[in-house]
Amino acid sequence: MKIAIGNDHAGPDYKHTIxxxxxxxxxxxxxxxxxxxxxxxxPDFGHLVAKDVENGVVDFGIVICGxxxxxxxxVNKHKNVRAALCWMKEIAALARQHNDANVISIPARYTSENQALDMVKTFLTTDFEGGRHQRRVDKISHC
Structure with missing residues (x-):
């Protein structure tokens, strides 16, 4: 799998672990x-990750700030990018299952490195359920 990661000054240790x-x-x-x-x-780092997701260069993105x-x-300003702010692995799972999120956003100042790693593992191994959720995901891009 191809993954882009971007972080600000709050997340270099998290990034290295991930x-x-x-x-x-x-x-x-x-x-x-x-x-x-x-x-x-x-934003300087987030936009780079989002462009890779938007252009299909990577499968998923991971972004980290305070x-x-x-x-x-x-990153959510980019077309077809669906970033989910996650603070526990259950939210990461739902972001994939129900929202087909393709970027996980991690709050470094409010989660531990171990929590962040667990969220990433969950995010990357959870499939989108489709079905009734597809209709909703389709509506996200329509303004």
Whole structure:
């Protein structure tokens, strides 16, 4: 699987943990995030991830910032990108099952690294259920 990851200064440790896991599982990871805790602007990294998802370059995206909100808002500006802010693995599962989310947004300041990794594992291994949910997902893009 191809996965793009992006983070701001709140998430470099989380990113390193997640990337190490993904690569150990044989996934191809594109790293757009910062590797330091020096202040940066999360949209700069989120938009790069979203463009890869939007253009079909990757299968999924992972974005990380302090609250998870700002970077999720940034990536959701892109066509056919459905980023879900997740704070527990059950929410990550529902984001995939019911919303066909293709980007997970992680709030680094409100989850542990272990929680984040569990959410990513769940997100990447949970399938979209389709059915009644497809109709709703189709309506997300129609404004």
């Amino acid at each position: 990337v190490a896991y993904l690569e150990s599982q044989g996934h191809e990871v594109t790293n757009y995030g910062t590797d330091t805790t020096d202040s940066v602007d999360y 609250s998870g909100n700002g970077i999720a808002m940034s």
